[in-house]
Amino acid sequence: MPADAQEIDVDATVWSYNQAMDFLSLEREALALPADERARLARDLLASLESLSDKELEELWRAEASARAKELRSGDVKGIPAEDVYREAEALFR
Known part of the structure; x- marks a missing residue:
């Protein structure tokens, strides 16, 4: 885990990603995040592409x-x- 990463304890009944959740649902959830969390998510997603x-x-x-x-x-x-x-x-x- 990166040094600046934070562990978040998420109650699975509140939000979880599974195969039943389609892209649009995931996108809607992500866009509802506060700006700083969206920025962190965007950074992490882009970084994940660098390893392809x-x-x-x-x-x-x-x-x-x-x-x-x-x-x-x-x-x-x-x-x-x-x-x-x-x-x-x-x-x-x-």
Whole structure:
């Protein structure tokens, strides 16, 4: 356990994560945390990704790219023309 980590005794009847809890429920619970706890959770989650192997990272990026392509093809999301993206990016640096 990291030196700055705190042990928290959580009553399982109040909150627990199990396979029945879906991502949206977990996200809703996390977003309800106070800002300092959300920040600590975000830091710990990001740190957990640093230990992934190159193969695991590549698989995650492939899955993400595939999901985004599927959303574009289905019309669930709309692409932004590159010219618009470049124009907006340039405006940010002026």
